[in-house]
Amino acid sequence: MQVPAPFEYERATSVDQAIGLLERLGSSARLVAGGHSLLPMMKLRLANFEYLIDINDLHGELGYIRLGADEVRIGAMTRHRELLESDALAQVFPVFRDAEKVIADPIVRNRGTLGGSLCQADPSEDLSAVCTTLDASCVIRGANGERVVSMEEFHVGPYETAVADNEILTEIRIPVKSGKSGSAYAKVERRAGDWAVVSAGAAIWLDDKGHIHDARVGLAAVGPNTTGIPEISAALRGHEPDESLFELAGAIAARSCDPSTDTRGSAEYKRHLADELTRRTLRKAVERARS
Amino acid sequence: MQVTVTVNGVEYTKEIEGRLLLVHFLRDTLGLTGTHWGCDTSNCGTCVVWMDGEPVKSCTVLAAMAGGREVRTVEGLANGAELDPIQEGFRQCHGLQCGFCTPGMLMTCRHLLDKNPDPTEGEIREAISGQICRCTGYSSIVRSVRWAAVHEAEAAETKEEAVAQ
Ligand SMILES: Cc1cc2nc3c(=O)[nH]c(=O)nc-3n(C[C@H](O)[C@H](O)[C@H](O)COP(=O)(O)OP(=O)(O)OC[C@H]3O[C@@H](n4cnc5c(N)ncnc54)[C@H](O)[C@@H]3O)c2cc1C
Numbered sequence A: 001m002q003v004p005a006p007f008e009y010e011r012a013t014s015v016d017q018a019i020g021l022l023e024r025l026g027s028s029a030r031l032v033a034g035g036h037s038l039l040p041m042m043k044l045r046l047a048n049f050e051y052l053i054d055i056n057d058l059h060g061e062l063g064y065i066r067l068g069a070d071e072v073r074i075g076a077m078t079r080h081r082e083l084l085e086s087d088a089l090a091q092v093f094p095v096f097r098d099a100e101k102v103i104a105d106p107i108v109r110n111r112g113t114l115g116g117s118l119c120q121a122d123p124s125e126d127l128s129a130v131c132t133t134l135d136a137s138c139v140i141r142g143a144n145g146e147r148v149v150s151m152e153e154f155h156v157g158p159y160e161t162a163v164a165d166n167e168i169l170t171e172i173r174i175p176v177k178s179g180k181s182g183s184a185y186a187k188v189e190r191r192a193g194d195w196a197v198v199s200a201g202a203a204i205w206l207d208d209k210g211h212i213h214d215a216r217v218g219l220a221a222v223g224p225n226t227t228g229i230p231e232i233s234a235a236l237r238g239h240e241p242d243e244s245l246f247e248l249a250g251a252i253a254a255r256s257c258d259p260s261t262d263t264r265g266s267a268e269y270k271r272h273l274a275d276e277l278t279r280r281t282l283r284k285a286v287e288r289a290r291s
Numbered sequence B: 001m002q003v004t005v006t007v008n009g010v011e012y013t014k015e016i017e018g019r020l021l022l023v024h025f026l027r028d029t030l031g032l033t034g035t036h037w038g039c040d041t042s043n044c045g046t047c048v049v050w051m052d053g054e055p056v057k058s059c060t061v062l063a064a065m066a067g068g069r070e071v072r073t074v075e076g077l078a079n080g081a082e083l084d085p086i087q088e089g090f091r092q093c094h095g096l097q098c099g100f101c102t103p104g105m106l107m108t109c110r111h112l113l114d115k116n117p118d119p120t121e122g123e124i125r126e127a128i129s130g131q132i133c134r135c136t137g138y139s140s141i142v143r144s145v146r147w148a149a150v151h152e153a154e155a156a157e158t159k160e161e162a163v164a165q
């Protein structure tokens, strides 16, 4: 029987009160959102804390998807199921629905949250790859107010983020750029609901002439953190999208990533997937941008 | 710590440890052993119960997290001696063999039918994709859910006719 080591349970009733608790309890306390990454780790005694602060009651305050003209804001307590079911979000950024369909299973998706996913900072995390693809920024709140960091700054290392012990991630902001855009996500997994062997997200913005104004690719499970690849963006900008360009992007992805051989596959196979999934998602993103 | 949870409409107040998992609270503290406990790793789904109307894997929820919320377990499906249509479907179509996965399957499929009264085979398979059955095979579970869908629709029609008359 797997049971976490003993801890004191506290329940937060507001973001400010959660920050107050974190201030008081310091590094001996940890927030728990959906609990679907943290509780399994605590059951295996890979993580132990003296206090757990349950933030599920903050869903009212931090569970939302707000679409603005130049920005989409999503609250940290928004659950996977809500991201999957939002037609409005799928309209602007179809990459979210593509990814959510292949994250875990419907029951896990009822609990797991966007904030928990990003803060877990697992290199195989799908929503981190999505947020990297979309050039999202993260809003972190502490006793002294808010700060906003990019995804690159947010992920400090595997399982490590820029969120300090006395802070909470409250919101993700995604820029909405003008012009036609499209995005897509693809994942290769060993069985339904499993973590990625490799996954890729792509987003494309086209100008009036149908040329690539900007393009971004984010990969998961092929390095210490989910990785955005600036070299791909640079290679694609200004060109008319076609198959040879996707091939070039795939080749860059394969050579820029840093996979390791494990039970999910060899490094060589993962590089092959990074190439193939980059091409596939770019193709789909362009198709969506044009339609 | 003290926790108050409503399970199948009955309010229970108990003294528990913060680390107690909901599945053990139901089975050991309350003696409601209908909910099963299998993989312990959120993969098999035999521990699925509803919390505030949504199916959750109770091996990955703290009992304390259920405080002030409404839980529904497999014991809450039947109305006295009358089985819920989903239970009757599993009985009619051989939806279980050893029965180990059944409580979780029933809770997930009941929720599916409440949201989508006429699910396709694909939708049923997607709904139970986070759950494992090692015996019966999924085909007869799909048939069982379809049985319940068809019979619920028929029952609703009969009721409407009766009201009309
Ligand atoms: C069976 C199974 C399969 C899964 N498959 C996949 C998959 O295919 N792809 C995938 O991407 N994920 C998968 N997951 C993980 C799932 O998406 C988790 O729900 C998610 O990683 C964590 O979200 P959570 O809300 O449960 O976080 P929790 O477990 O509650 O928290 C995770 C960490 O984040 C911290 N945290 C949470 N919220 C905040 C906040 N607002 N501010 C600061 N810190 C915070 C916590 O302190 C903790 O350290 C799977 C999980 C399970 C159990």
Ligand code: FES
Pocket: B036, B037, B038, B039, B040, B041, B042, B043, B044, B045, B046, B047, B048, B057, B058, B059, B060
């Ligand atoms: S015991 Fe909970 S999912 Fe297997």
Ligand code: FES
Pocket: B095, B096, B097, B098, B099, B100, B101, B102, B132, B133, B134, B135, B136
């Ligand atoms: S009936 Fe035996 S595991 Fe499903």
